[in-house]
Amino acid sequence: QVQLVESGGGLVQAGGSLRLSCAASGSIFSINAMGWYRQAPGKQRELVAKFTSAGSTNYADSVRGRFTISRDDAKNTVYLQMNSLKPEDTAVYYCNAAVVVINAKGKSQYLYWGQGTQVTVSS
Numbered sequence: 001q002v003q004l005v006e007s008g009g010g011l012v013q014a015g016g017s018l019r020l021s022c023a024a025s026g027s028i029f030s031i032n033a034m035g036w037y038r039q040a041p042g043k044q045r046e047l048v049a050k051f052t053s054a055g056s057t058n059y060a061d062s063v064r065g066r067f068t069i070s071r072d073d074a075k076n077t078v079y080l081q082m083n084s085l086k087p088e089d090t091a092v093y094y095c096n097a098a099v100v101v102i103n104a105k106g107k108s109q110y111l112y113w114g115q116g117t118q119v120t121v122s123s
Contacts (some may be wrong), residue, residue: 002026002112004095010118016121017083022095022114024076029107033098034078035069038091038119048081048093063089085121089092092116 008020024031035050035058049059049069057069068081078095095114100107 001040002028002097002099002101004097004112004114005056006093006095006114006117008051009093009119011120011122012085014085014087014121015094016085017081018085018119019082020080020093020095020117020119021081022078022080024097024099024112028076029100029102031073031076031097031099032109033070033096034071035096036080036093037096038093039116040088040091043091045094050096051078053098082119085119087121089119090115090121091119093119 004022006022012018032053037045037049038048039045042072048063048082049067066084071078080087094116097112098109099112100109
């Protein structure tokens, strides 16, 4: 079993900064991809930023230049530094990871989600 635990959300004024963390734990063989999505009320969940299986980073156009994703492989943790926050960044932010585990089938990859952390940006 694998768990993703997020932290760092909260309420901030426009122009402010927050740093989100997501730590993966459990029976992890390796992590192929890991990143952040968000879902605002009445909207679909969307990609914010992620590390791909090739090790590159993808950012949503709306956050590029303001948000930075980073990781600590030794801790199976990914971070999202969010600067110059805008009210439209208000959403629940979810951590997502493609994790390889070893089970009776050998190595299998599963997609996991965290429980979400609320980010609210006031104008």
